[in-house]
Amino acid sequence: MQWWEPHLVDGANNMENLVYLIVIALGLGGLGIFGLFWSIRSSQYSDMDGAANRILYDDEFDSTPKAGAE
Amino acid sequence: MSNPDCSHCGLPLGSLGEVIPGPTPDLNFCCPGCAAAHDLVAGLGLDQYYQRRVLDNDARRIKPDDSQDGLEFSLYVEEKEKSGHPQSTLSLVIDGFHCAACGWLIEQVLARDSRVTWGRVNMTTQRLNVTWTGPATLANDILAPIQTLGYRLFPFDVERVEAERLARETDLLKAMGVAGFAAANVMLLSVAIWAGYSQGMGPATRGLMHWISALIALPAVVYAGRSFFRSALTALAARRVNMDVPISLAVILTSAMSLFQVITGAEYAYFDSAVGLLFFLLIGRYLDSRARSRARSSAAHLLALTARPVTVIKTDGTTMSMRPEAVAHGMTVLTAAGERISVDGTVLQGASDIDQSLLTGETLPVAVTTGDPVYAGTLNVGQALQIQVTASSSETALAEIVRLLEQAEEGRARHVELAERISRLYAPVVHILGLATFVGWLLAGATWQTALLYSIAVLIITCPCALALAVPAVQVVAAGRLMRRGILLKSATALERLADVDAIAFDKTGTLTIGQPTLSGDYQTFDLQLAMNMAAASRHPLSRALVRAGAARGLVVDVTKAWTVEEIAGGGLQAMVDGETWKLGSQQFCAVSDQCLERAGTAENTGPQLWFCRLGLEPVCFRFEDELRTDADQVVGQLAGMGYYLSILSGDRTAAVKALATRLGLFDWLAELSPGDKYQWLTDKAAKGQKVLMVGDGLNDAPALAAAHVSLSPATAADISQAASDAVFQGDKLLPVQEVLTVAKRAQTIIWQNIGFAFVYNGICIPFAVAGMVTPLFAAAAMSISSIIVLTNSLRLGKIQ
Numbered sequence: 001m002q003w004w005e006p007h008l009v010d011g012a013n014n015m016e017n018l019v020y021l022i023v024i025a026l027g028l029g030g031l032g033i034f035g036l037f038w039s040i041r042s043s044q045y046s047d048m049d050g051a052a053n054r055i056l057y058d059d060e061f062d063s064t065p066k067a068g069a070e
Numbered sequence: 071m072s073n074p075d076c077s078h079c080g081l082p083l084g085s086l087g088e089v090i091p092g093p094t095p096d097l098n099f100c101c102p103g104c105a106a107a108h109d110l111v112a113g114l115g116l117d118q119y120y121q122r123r124v125l126d127n128d129a130r131r132i133k134p135d136d137s138q139d140g141l142e143f144s145l146y147v148e149e150k151e152k153s154g155h156p157q158s159t160l161s162l163v164i165d166g167f168h169c170a171a172c173g174w175l176i177e178q179v180l181a182r183d184s185r186v187t188w189g190r191v192n193m194t195t196q197r198l199n200v201t202w203t204g205p206a207t208l209a210n211d212i213l214a215p216i217q218t219l220g221y222r223l224f225p226f227d228v229e230r231v232e233a234e235r236l237a238r239e240t241d242l243l244k245a246m247g248v249a250g251f252a253a254a255n256v257m258l259l260s261v262a263i264w265a266g267y268s269q270g271m272g273p274a275t276r277g278l279m280h281w282i283s284a285l286i287a288l289p290a291v292v293y294a295g296r297s298f299f300r301s302a303l304t305a306l307a308a309r310r311v312n313m314d315v316p317i318s319l320a321v322i323l324t325s326a327m328s329l330f331q332v333i334t335g336a337e338y339a340y341f342d343s344a345v346g347l348l349f350f351l352l353i354g355r356y357l358d359s360r361a362r363s364r365a366r367s368s369a370a371h372l373l374a375l376t377a378r379p380v381t382v383i384k385t386d387g388t389t390m391s392m393r394p395e396a397v398a399h400g401m402t403v404l405t406a407a408g409e410r411i412s413v414d415g416t417v418l419q420g421a422s423d424i425d426q427s428l429l430t431g432e433t434l435p436v437a438v439t440t441g442d443p444v445y446a447g448t449l450n451v452g453q454a455l456q457i458q459v460t461a462s463s464s465e466t467a468l469a470e471i472v473r474l475l476e477q478a479e480e481g482r483a484r485h486v487e488l489a490e491r492i493s494r495l496y497a498p499v500v501h502i503l504g505l506a507t508f509v510g511w512l513l514a515g516a517t518w519q520t521a522l523l524y525s526i527a528v529l530i531i532t533c534p535c536a537l538a539l540a541v542p543a544v545q546v547v548a549a550g551r552l553m554r555r556g557i558l559l560k561s562a563t564a565l566e567r568l569a570d571v572d573a574i575a576f577d578k579t580g581t582l583t584i585g586q587p588t589l590s591g592d593y594q595t596f597d598l599q600l601a602m603n604m605a606a607a608s609r610h611p612l613s614r615a616l617v618r619a620g621a622a623r624g625l626v627v628d629v630t631k632a633w634t635v636e637e638i639a640g641g642g643l644q645a646m647v648d649g650e651t652w653k654l655g656s657q658q659f660c661a662v663s664d665q666c667l668e669r670a671g672t673a674e675n676t677g678p679q680l681w682f683c684r685l686g687l688e689p690v691c692f693r694f695e696d697e698l699r700t701d702a703d704q705v706v707g708q709l710a711g712m713g714y715y716l717s718i719l720s721g722d723r724t725a726a727v728k729a730l731a732t733r734l735g736l737f738d739w740l741a742e743l744s745p746g747d748k749y750q751w752l753t754d755k756a757a758k759g760q761k762v763l764m765v766g767d768g769l770n771d772a773p774a775l776a777a778a779h780v781s782l783s784p785a786t787a788a789d790i791s792q793a794a795s796d797a798v799f800q801g802d803k804l805l806p807v808q809e810v811l812t813v814a815k816r817a818q819t820i821i822w823q824n825i826g827f828a829f830v831y832n833g834i835c836i837p838f839a840v841a842g843m844v845t846p847l848f849a850a851a852a853m854s855i856s857s858i859i860v861l862t863n864s865l866r867l868g869k870i871q
Contacts, residue, residue, distance in 0.1 A: 018278075026286070029251050029254070033251050036244070040243055047194045048194055049170075050191065050194060053173070
């Protein structure tokens with residue numbers, strides 16, 4: 001039997017898979033929440049129009065805010 | 071000439087009587103300021119700006135002028151010490167913002183200044199934040215290039231109130247994110263559990279799933295539910311009941327009961343309902359709070375427009391710059407031409423034209439002279455004025471409008487949605503029914519587990535899903551349909567309130583009419599051409615209308631014949647041509663005799679007019695009228711036919727309003743109303759139980775729009791009026807008013823059908839559930855089917871013609 005073929009295993013193994021899957025699912029969801037909190041903290045929701053427009057200007061906008069540090 | 075408009079500001083070339091050629095043939099400027107601005111942009115290598123920008127016809131042209139001379143920005147700077155160097159921060163409102171390219175240009179220009187450490191434009195609120203190393207006194211120096219480009223900058227204090235509101239909104243967003251995360255994950259697990267019932271999931275696996283659900287759901291409920299619990303506790307402490315009480319009760323009971331079930335290893339847990347309910351409620355609250363904060367931010371923007379330093383003339387004759395809130399009653403203030411007046415007062419010296427459109431919504435400037443009152447927020451378009459202050463800052467008429475608006479909005483927030491009214495009745499009934507089932511079965515001798523199972527089945531079958539969908543589903547479909555017709559619904563409860571309307575009040579200028587004077591009648595081409603050449607020098611709305619009308623008839627302003635035109639405040643234009651004095655202006659200004667008046671037959675004409683006089687020639691009278699929207703007659707007729715009581719509320723002159731009312735066949739009209747009068751009129755109607763739809767566009771309508779039962783604005787309305795109204799419609803027609811009312815009525819019918827269905831469904835299922843004949847799985851299936859039926863019924867609204 002090849003590794004990619006679905007294989008039937010006994011109940012105990014099934015449970016194990018489930019445990020991994022649930023942990024992965026929660027991890028991904030947690031990552032999403034972390035992302036949301038991070039984006040809120042870095043005020044990415046305070047200027048929705050700006051974000052939509054800035055993306056049209058390639059990378060030129062990025063250099064702007066920190067120009068003084070150059 | 072390749073391009074008839076100025077290469078920098080986009081105004082038609084020659085409108086100021088001169089054309090300055092640029093470095094290349096396709097570049098031409100209307101004034102030295104524009105040429106200098108273009109030089110600055112090109113010098114910094116930012117010319118792409120001109121290709122990228124899209125000029126917004128409603129925004130102020132970026133035409134550099136000296137109106138901001140003497141504005142001392144350092145008064146508003148917040149200075150901090152950072153690692154031994156002073157660091158200054160300033161928040162500004164940008165006037166003249168057209169599109170994203172403007173934001174780009176401003177940021178790029180600031181980035182070229184090595185002192186600036188942070189310069190960022192918020193394009194949503196059109197505000198600019200600048201931070202630089204150095205003392206506050208550098209402010210004017212750093213901002214000068216941006217003013218050279220033609221933008222006007224106004225200092226803006228980030229008030230504490232606004233900071234609090236922002237923090238609350240952020241909290242809501244976070245709570246929504248957490249609830250969404252929890253709802254999605256718990257539902258995934260629930261699907262597995264429900265599927266497990268038919269596929270023989272073992273108790274150990276189910277227990278694991280339940281425990282994981284509990285671990286996700288309980289912290290999420292505590293975190294996301296805080297705002298509901300807090301509000302419920304506050305209400306209970308005040309011995310009142312608000313909607314958050316049953317919500318909190320339902321969420322807490324469901325969670326606690328589920329936790330108990332999981333601990334005792336029972337088969338069913340209901341964490342998914344608890345977090346799902348929270349998630350949907352939070353979506354609604356967040357959207358609501360965003361809509362409200364837009365209104366607030368445009369109000370703040372508006373106040374910032376007046377918050378520029380005032381030039382005060384001291385008793386010894388010298389001038390000084392002061393913040394408006396420091397200006398006291400009785401001081402003398404100097405207002406330059408083109409400057410917005412920032413105090414209420416009376417004119418001490420000088421004569422000028424004042425553009426009051428921000429306050430009254432009327433398009434034509436008003437002539438003022440010594441002794442006349444002037445108001446904050448209005449624009450001095452003529453000559454410099456000395457004004458004696460009668461009210462400043464928060465006492466001005468403008469601040470009063472903003473206050474009225476906020477007050478009216480609070481009143482509207484008390485409107486109770488249909489869905490909420492029903493759930494107020496529904497929630498206790500459901501809970502009592504569940505409890506009664508439990509107690510009833512216990513008394514009948516069942517074990518407490520069985521009794522609990524039956525009462526849970528009752529709770530699930532009565533879960534107000536169909537009921538919760540009945541209203542929002544219809545609203546989404548209706549909003550989508552209206553959107554395709556160019557009508558944007560802003561408030562969630564607008565449809566409901568529109569359906570109750572029994573009377574409609576219209577503003578005149580800009581609502582029933584287009585809001586722009588248009589030349590009417592036929593004139594000799596030669597007369598029009600000469601008058602147009604003179605009018606091109608003026609920014610008065612009638613002059614502009616004349617130039618527009620000329621252009622529409624194929625005439626071009628002849629810049630080679632740009633005579634020195636002098637503008638006389640409150641009168642008109644005067645030019646010296648070949649030793650003769652030509653005049654274009656009001657009847658008094660041109661000294662038109664009564665015989666001429668009679669010959670011209672203008673006595674009965676109520677609209678504005680311009681007279682054009684040349685020596686020895688019969689004066690020509692140009693007549694203007696504010697054109698009605700093309701379908702106004704028809705729509706007003708049909709609305710009257712539909713049984714609505716129609717009124718006109720206008721701030722305009724009695725004669726003009728009367729003429730229009732007669733033409734439309736309306737007998738209930740009121741003229742010369744102040745914003746407060748309109749607000750009063752609407753609150754009186756509301757007190758009498760009448761439900762009035764207010765349609766208006768001016769800033770002066772804003773409090774009335776917010777006070778009305780429901781309100782509509784055209785998309786051309788002032789920002790703040792759009793924010794205050796429940797729906798905004800686009801286009802030159804009035805038809806959307808009728809459309810929105812028709813759709814609202816249909817939507818209300820379908821909502822009632824849905825609610826009726828939900829009750830019938832409950833009426834049939836509840837007895838079975840109470841009798842213990844429904845398993846929880848069957849209940850869940852029945853619930854989904856009822857939801858689908860309600861959704862399908864709602865979708866019909868999109869198809870009905």
